[in-house]
Amino acid sequence: MQNFEFQNPTKLLFGKGQISTLKKEIPAYGKRILLVYGGGSIKKIGLYEKVISELKEIGAFVIELGGVEPNPRLTTVQKGINLIRENQLDFILAVGGGSVIDAAKAIAAGVPYDGDVWDIVTSKVSAPSNSVPIGTVITIAGTGSEMNGNSVITNWETNTKAFFNSSHVLPRFSVLDPELTISVPRDQTVYGSVDIMSHVFEQYFHGSSHAPLQERIGEAILRTVVETAPKLVNDLNNYEYREVMLLNGTLALNGLTAMGVSPDWSTHLIEHAVSAVHDIPHGGGIAIITPHWMEHVAAVRPEKVAQFGVRVFDLDRAGKTDAELAAEAIQSLKEFWKSIGAPTKLSDYGIDDKEIELMTERAMLADQIGSYVSLTKEDVRKILRNSL
Amino acid sequence: MQNFEFQNPTKLLFGKGQISTLKKEIPAYGKRILLVYGGGSIKKIGLYEKVISELKEIGAFVIELGGVEPNPRLTTVQKGINLIRENQLDFILAVGGGSVIDAAKAIAAGVPYDGDVWDIVTSKVSAPSNSVPIGTVITIAGTGSEMNGNSVITNWETNTKAFFNSSHVLPRFSVLDPELTISVPRDQTVYGSVDIMSHVFEQYFHGSSHAPLQERIGEAILRTVVETAPKLVNDLNNYEYREVMLLNGTLALNGLTAMGVSPDWSTHLIEHAVSAVHDIPHGGGIAIITPHWMEHVAAVRPEKVAQFGVRVFDLDRAGKTDAELAAEAIQSLKEFWKSIGAPTKLSDYGIDDKEIELMTERAMLADQIGSYVSLTKEDVRKILRNSL
Numbered sequence: 013m014q015n016f017e018f019q020n021p022t023k024l025l026f027g028k029g030q031i032s033t034l035k036k037e038i039p040a041y042g043k044r045i046l047l048v049y050g051g052g053s054i055k056k057i058g059l060y061e062k063v064i065s066e067l068k069e070i071g072a073f074v075i076e077l078g079g080v081e082p083n084p085r086l087t088t089v090q091k092g093i094n095l096i097r098e099n100q101l102d103f104i105l106a107v108g109g110g111s112v113i114d115a116a117k118a119i120a121a122g123v124p125y126d127g128d129v130w131d132i133v134t135s136k137v138s139a140p141s142n143s144v145p146i147g148t149v150i151t152i153a154g155t156g157s158e159m160n161g162n163s164v165i166t167n168w169e170t171n172t173k174a175f176f177n178s179s180h181v182l183p184r185f186s187v188l189d190p191e192l193t194i195s196v197p198r199d200q201t202v203y204g205s206v207d208i209m210s211h212v213f214e215q216y217f218h219g220s221s222h223a224p225l226q227e228r229i230g231e232a233i234l235r236t237v238v239e240t241a242p243k244l245v246n247d248l249n250n251y252e253y254r255e256v257m258l259l260n261g262t263l264a265l266n267g268l269t270a271m272g273v274s275p276d277w278s279t280h281l282i283e284h285a286v287s288a289v290h291d292i293p294h295g296g297g298i299a300i301i302t303p304h305w306m307e308h309v310a311a312v313r314p315e316k317v318a319q320f321g322v323r324v325f326d327l328d329r330a331g332k333t334d335a336e337l338a339a340e341a342i343q344s345l346k347e348f349w350k351s352i353g354a355p356t357k358l359s360d361y362g363i364d365d366k367e368i369e370l371m372t373e374r375a376m377l378a379d380q381i382g383s384y385v386s387l388t389k390e391d392v393r394k395i396l397r398n399s400l
Numbered sequence: 401m402q403n404f405e406f407q408n409p410t411k412l413l414f415g416k417g418q419i420s421t422l423k424k425e426i427p428a429y430g431k432r433i434l435l436v437y438g439g440g441s442i443k444k445i446g447l448y449e450k451v452i453s454e455l456k457e458i459g460a461f462v463i464e465l466g467g468v469e470p471n472p473r474l475t476t477v478q479k480g481i482n483l484i485r486e487n488q489l490d491f492i493l494a495v496g497g498g499s500v501i502d503a504a505k506a507i508a509a510g511v512p513y514d515g516d517v518w519d520i521v522t523s524k525v526s527a528p529s530n531s532v533p534i535g536t537v538i539t540i541a542g543t544g545s546e547m548n549g550n551s552v553i554t555n556w557e558t559n560t561k562a563f564f565n566s567s568h569v570l571p572r573f574s575v576l577d578p579e580l581t582i583s584v585p586r587d588q589t590v591y592g593s594v595d596i597m598s599h600v601f602e603q604y605f606h607g608s609s610h611a612p613l614q615e616r617i618g619e620a621i622l623r624t625v626v627e628t629a630p631k632l633v634n635d636l637n638n639y640e641y642r643e644v645m646l647l648n649g650t651l652a653l654n655g656l657t658a659m660g661v662s663p664d665w666s667t668h669l670i671e672h673a674v675s676a677v678h679d680i681p682h683g684g685g686i687a688i689i690t691p692h693w694m695e696h697v698a699a700v701r702p703e704k705v706a707q708f709g710v711r712v713f714d715l716d717r718a719g720k721t722d723a724e725l726a727a728e729a730i731q732s733l734k735e736f737w738k739s740i741g742a743p744t745k746l747s748d749y750g751i752d753d754k755e756i757e758l759m760t761e762r763a764m765l766a767d768q769i770g771s772y773v774s775l776t777k778e779d780v781r782k783i784l785r786n787s788l
Binding site: 013014015016017018019020021022023024025026027028029030222224225226228229231232233235236239240252255256259260263268271272 | 403408418659
């Protein structure tokens with residue numbers, strides 16, 4: 013383990029009907045509110061009305077920023093920043109999935125910053141400590157954005173997806189009502205499940221030594237996804253399964269399993285490069301790339317992949333090498349993701365080898381990426397080719 | 401799962417040498433400080449000097465309250481309250497184990513309260529929101545007090561041990577340096593390991609339905625203790641084992657595994673009754689009582705005890721009933737605790753049946769206690785008799 017500092021003060025308001033806490037939580041931060049949401053599904057499920065009714069009860073002044081994209085755009089963020097400045101708003105309420113919350117965080121950080129918010133998104137400068145406070149109402153399990161300081165934003169002018177992390181944009185509170193996730197369609201439910209597992213992997217395959225508790229907790233989340241997701245995708249209206257997946261998503265990326273380790277975000281970096289060029293769903297891209305990334309790292313360091321297979325898929329160690337177990341583990345993961353309906357090849361999204369170089373370029377934030385196994389440009393190119 | 405609210409803003413400063421963060425963390429809360437510690441072991445290990453040197457660097461005014469007892473006393477708490485009032489102190493720095501931190505919390509809550517602090521400790525009134533801020537430097541793994549709002553205090557005039565929980569006494573920060581726990585002797589190391597497992601049990605055997613993730617995370621902590629404790633008790637100076645046990649202790653009782661469930665604190669209530677009458681080490685009492693409590697509940701609801709055995713001790717389910725598995729699980733737990741040197745009978749501490757009635761009385765905070773299985777006075781009496 014490495015020395016670490018951990019603090020996560022986000023207040024979780026979890027369960028049926030928790031939307032009614034908005035009127036209690038928000039006034040501490042002010043009553044001039046930017047309401048951020050996505051493509052309108054919150055109107056379809058009646059959530060928009062509930063939120064507006066809560067805001068009316070406290071006499072809030074509300075400016076809306078709807079239509080945030082699934083891979084949220086820098087231009088949308090800039091629009092939000094302008095709305096807050098022009099209307100002197102105090103608080104951002106993000107209602108939606110990870111994209112909406114990520115956009116809200118970049119807006120929050122950009123408001124008090126004089127330069128281009130892209131400087132913050134690309135971590136050239138830190139998010140200011142006086143970032144605008146945020147609250148969230150999450151409508152899909154998976155992102156984890158409701159209890160962390162991460163934000164991923166796409167700049168379509170340069171086909172670049174970048175991310176930043178700052179404690180200054182941690183949501184002050186997040187409403188997690190599993191009922192609000194019941195209408196999430198099957199494909200998005202699958203992507204969410206994949207994303208949760210990937211968030212665990214990125215921290216589980218860390219570059220540090222001796223973090224047995226963090227790994228066991230990661231495995232606890234992985235096993236819970238493996239048990240719950242197949243039941244959920246066949247019973248999308250089941251409250252209990254939705255509940256478990258929602259909490260899974262939050263705990264998979266709130267810093268808990270990253271305590272004292274150096275996470276390896278290679279798969280996310282590669283997927284961000286793919287979806288920055290092709291605008292595919294993040295969870296779909298992750299499902300395609302992860303097994304090929306895992307095959308690559310298993311060839312170098314099979315031991316943790318083997319451990320994952322034994323502890324999550326109950327593989328029998330007897331008489332097998334780590335390399336053999338790792339191969340079985342990857343096969344089990346592929347079969348599991350296929351069984352719940354995840355895509356397996358980039359060509360499922362109509363992506364061919366034309367943009368391999370651009371995608372490789374975009375993934376390489378440095379000469380080498382990754383901490384469990386370090387990847388060169390050549391390695392990334394190979395992983396992408398194998399994913400076609 | 402039940403609806404729940406979760407917020408834990410305590411900042412963890414984990415790792416070697418983190419004591420040097422005190423000068424950075426404390427000034428935000430003021431420079432007039434009550435330094436609370438126990439029987440002097442912090443002087444033996446050179447920690448006292450390090451703390452004083454940090455406090456000197458920021459020009460702090462320091463009043464000391466040393467000698468806090470292993471089962472901290474109401475009279476000590478009252479002394480601390482008076483010291484803060486008389487000297488108009490701003491901040492409490494608790495350096496030691498759970499008892500020291502628990503005492504600090506009761507002092508913190510008692511200062512702004514006009515009545516007797518025992519009202520707060522017995523949860524007759526809530527801890528005030530303007531409780532004095534606390535920081536901690538923990539010197540033993542197990543309590544969890546460094547990242548929760550719990551405090552257990554003993555009133556020796558009435559032989560009563562009582563506890564309260566309040567977010568207003570959550571430590572603002574806690575320094576967790578595994579090196580500071582290296583000098584903890586073997587018996588205390590064992591008690592800490594037992595206490596960690598017990599904290600998980602009390603939340604694992606909850607009265608709620610369908611909390612698979614919380615249970616898996618509890619099992620992750622239990623397995624990590626089962627793997628680490630035997631190595632640690634035979635290699636007390638091992639930094640890596642100390643590190644793992646310290647984090648185990650913190651995560652076992654910071655609210656994580658209690659999300660959405662009703663914990664069952666019966667074993668702690670019974671042990672508190674025992675140690676309020678006989679002043680034995682808490683972890684020792686827990687090691688004795690837990691298996692007998694578990695035998696009692698397994699007779700009513702064996703399923704979770706069986707699950708614990710299968711998932712933590714790798715018991716083979718094949719051909720066995722839950723009741724049989726539960727019996728094996730309890731046997732495995734007994735053997736495990738015995739193997740690391742925990743006591744097994746109250747008579748190990750010279751306790752006989754003379755005070756059974758008084759202890760039973762003290763444990764019964766209500767007509768029935770417990771949520772996984774509800775215990776009557778008769779049940780508690782039986783568990784205590786079986787523990788003799």
